[in-house]
Amino acid sequence: MSEQAETLANLSYEERRFEPPADLAADANLKADAYEEAAADRLAYWEKQADRLDWDTRWERVLDWDDPPFAKWFVGGKLNAAYNCVDRHVEAGAGDKVAFHWVGEPEDDTRDLTYAQLKDEVCKAANALTELGVRTGDRVAIYMPMIPETVVTMLACARLGAPHTVVFGGFSAEALASRIEDCDARVVVTSDGGYRRGAPSALKPAVDEACAIAEKTGHTVTKVLVVRRTGQDIDWTDERDVWWHDVVDPASTEHQCEFFDSEHPLYVMYTSGTTGKPKGILHTTGGYLVGAAYTHWGVFDLKPETDVFWCTADIGWVTGHSYVVYGPLANQATSVMYEGTPDSPHKGRWWEIVEKYGVTIFYTAPTAIRTFMKWGDDIPAKFDMSKLRVLGSVGEPINPEAYVWYRKAIGGDRTPVVDTWWQTETGMILISPLPGVTAGKPGSAMTPIPGVVADVVNDEGQSVPDGSGGYLVLKEPWPAMLRTLWGDDQRFKDTYWSRFPGMYFAGDGAKKDEDGDIWLLGRVDDVMNVSGHRLSTTEIESALVSHPKVAEAAVVGATDPMTGQAPCAFVILRESAGDGGEDIVAELRNHVAKEIGAIAKPRQIMVVAELPKTRSGKIMRRLLRDVAEKREIGDVTTLADSTVMDLIGQGMAASS
Numbered sequence: 001m002s003e004q005a006e007t008l009a010n011l012s013y014e015e016r017r018f019e020p021p022a023d024l025a026a027d028a029n030l031k032a033d034a035y036e037e038a039a040a041d042r043l044a045y046w047e048k049q050a051d052r053l054d055w056d057t058r059w060e061r062v063l064d065w066d067d068p069p070f071a072k073w074f075v076g077g078k079l080n081a082a083y084n085c086v087d088r089h090v091e092a093g094a095g096d097k098v099a100f101h102w103v104g105e106p107e108d109d110t111r112d113l114t115y116a117q118l119k120d121e122v123c124k125a126a127n128a129l130t131e132l133g134v135r136t137g138d139r140v141a142i143y144m145p146m147i148p149e150t151v152v153t154m155l156a157c158a159r160l161g162a163p164h165t166v167v168f169g170g171f172s173a174e175a176l177a178s179r180i181e182d183c184d185a186r187v188v189v190t191s192d193g194g195y196r197r198g199a200p201s202a203l204k205p206a207v208d209e210a211c212a213i214a215e216k217t218g219h220t221v222t223k224v225l226v227v228r229r230t231g232q233d234i235d236w237t238d239e240r241d242v243w244w245h246d247v248v249d250p251a252s253t254e255h256q257c258e259f260f261d262s263e264h265p266l267y268v269m270y271t272s273g274t275t276g277k278p279k280g281i282l283h284t285t286g287g288y289l290v291g292a293a294y295t296h297w298g299v300f301d302l303k304p305e306t307d308v309f310w311c312t313a314d315i316g317w318v319t320g321h322s323y324v325v326y327g328p329l330a331n332q333a334t335s336v337m338y339e340g341t342p343d344s345p346h347k348g349r350w351w352e353i354v355e356k357y358g359v360t361i362f363y364t365a366p367t368a369i370r371t372f373m374k375w376g377d378d379i380p381a382k383f384d385m386s387k388l389r390v391l392g393s394v395g396e397p398i399n400p401e402a403y404v405w406y407r408k409a410i411g412g413d414r415t416p417v418v419d420t421w422w423q424t425e426t427g428m429i430l431i432s433p434l435p436g437v438t439a440g441k442p443g444s445a446m447t448p449i450p451g452v453v454a455d456v457v458n459d460e461g462q463s464v465p466d467g468s469g470g471y472l473v474l475k476e477p478w479p480a481m482l483r484t485l486w487g488d489d490q491r492f493k494d495t496y497w498s499r500f501p502g503m504y505f506a507g508d509g510a511k512k513d514e515d516g517d518i519w520l521l522g523r524v525d526d527v528m529n530v531s532g533h534r535l536s537t538t539e540i541e542s543a544l545v546s547h548p549k550v551a552e553a554a555v556v557g558a559t560d561p562m563t564g565q566a567p568c569a570f571v572i573l574r575e576s577a578g579d580g581g582e583d584i585v586a587e588l589r590n591h592v593a594k595e596i597g598a599i600a601k602p603r604q605i606m607v608v609a610e611l612p613k614t615r616s617g618k619i620m621r622r623l624l625r626d627v628a629e630k631r632e633i634g635d636v637t638t639l640a641d642s643t644v645m646d647l648i649g650q651g652m653a654a655s656s
């Protein structure tokens, strides 16, 4: 090998390893033998994990996989998720323990909620929701900021066996309406607004608008329950809208909970797929709660007596469901929950909170880590974060430099970093280092956790050798797996189970390194990952095409130093729109924000005369990605008209 080639080979090989600290390893919840135990008898291992919960009726069978891909876990078992998250801890004498140190964005607006208080609030909300007509099986939509009432509402729904669907507060009225309609929710819980970046930001107007949109298709929302958070002025529909303080506050704290079948639906969470229509991922009660509790305990090495856990995710995403709400509460953890943005009122706000509450385990996303890196080491250095002992990352691949910075600047060079791979569909972490076992490699999610069977396969579905890349698959069912897509079993089969027969196809590319450790390489479908949030190219294209001036649109996810990927759009205007006018780009960006949400706003919009298409009419996104990432344009031989790229290239030069 030439000297230069050798240098290159070494550069692309990550040699840094971070061994677990000795004290953590000695006392770890999960040790190396867990891998062997789970491999020897996987179902017995999961059965043991199910004993973390309180069951009213014990299951008869651990897994029913007789009709794949439709799984049933802990068959015949009965339990209540809210009882497991709250009541049983109070009954065990932990009522005075803090469940949440809640921190509002305005300084000094804080509230500690004990398990006993949480139990009272959940019971009151369950009684109030019943008054409003919610029955077992009914879907309830939740569109809320990060306030305690959001958790209370989710648990109240779980207590009643009414599946919730939480819609991220950053989503638009249109997006909210489509979710309300898809899962046929008749009751919506919201607030007047929440605090973001130092100012009240409204939520209720979007609910009003969503109800009006739904009404047009014949779908009536009968009740909207509204928490007063900011006190801002809002419109009010007398027969439909109800204040939380009028119905929940005076309700009884007594509520007898019912126990539901292990497979009773717990929630539906919408996520972007490869078509314009979001998919309603269905999670059920027993398996999901077992998976969330087990991974929260094992991957973060949670010691409920002494740890203070903080997952910064918004409850509107699956990470918030599993690691702000269900996992930590099932494990009787004490958690921090923060309402606002990391830079309000100053860029050290998160670290100030870590210091104040003595946070020991911290879980966030690479996009946030990269932002802090940009802001500089001196900001976290001002705070005492010496109690931190485990750091976690989720949502997208973490670049090795960000990993190393995170470990050093936040973790004082002591803390293991667990890079956790999972999805809305998987419900729980599946691939991750274990903090007391694994010598972490920056950038690698390492290996499947005990109980999980994952692999990287080639186009034919064969396992690739170490040192090669392919597609990430799961080869055995796991308890928190999605059960189906709400109302669409066929799409469930097509999306996840048809690419490789008998295996779950995650949609992610991955490689195994020479040691067999897994590196995630990003999506292999038309889904992009923007700041850890999934957006589909088709969804943004549909939003653009719904604008009266747009004839055609193509969207690609271009690499972005801060957000991982950023949407870049190429649009063809309608003849009638002329050149679209001076503000066409701003107009279209705002239109996308209105249709989907601000997070989907294209970073860049280029008005073009043609789009590169194959002879069969498929848009060649690969070429557009080359343009968006300012690369040399790749192979154009399959283009129907090869001059198209020259035109786009010229337009690009003119616009930059």
Ligand code: 6R9
Binding pocket: 271, 317, 318, 319, 393, 394, 395, 396, 397, 398, 419, 420, 421, 422, 423, 424, 425, 445, 506, 507, 508, 520, 521, 522, 523, 529, 532, 533, 534
């Ligand atoms: C939990 C969550 C899932 C997609 C997934 C993958 C990406 C998540 C990752 C990661 C590399 C990690 N992803 N964690 N990629 N390393 N540690 O994020 O769920 O919003 O459904 O996104 O995110 O591409 O397929 P969700």
